[in-house]
């Protein structure tokens with residue numbers, strides 16, 4: 001296995017020792033094949049809450065990929081994200097079926113009850129709201145993901161309830 005540890009300044013390595021240990025642990029669980037990339041990133045997101053640039057570099061190094069490869073996966077899968085998120089993360093699908101069947105009203109209510117805009121986290125750190133591309137629930141549009149669990153035919157009232165439950 002190649003390693004870029006030597007390429008990372010000692011100070012940065014020291015500061016990110018826990019992160020690097022987490023990545024190495026996940027690599028030991030999932031392996032170094034390209035197919036391990038998603039489970040490693042998922043595991044990292046659940047452990048660290050944020051996938052930083054350093055994390056992307058180290059994961060790329062461990063799997064023999066480029067940072068751009070890893071970043072592409074992180075960007076494609078909205079739930080991986082690179083920003084810290086709230087305890088509950090709500091992704092609303094913005095793709096065509098959902099857009100045609102009431103997503104706008106759901107998002108308007110969501111922004112209203114949380115007091116933040118899409119892509120933001122409430123100041124109490126409880127709820128993050130963001131967009132997703134099609135999540136495969138087009139027959140049940142508009143659809144959303146709440147902590148990656150699908151919510152079908154979501155209405156403005158239902159999304160408000162979800163936020164209330166998340167803040168309880």
Ligand code: FES
Nearest residue numbers: 093098134137138
């Ligand atoms: S378009 Fe929204 S789930 Fe497919």
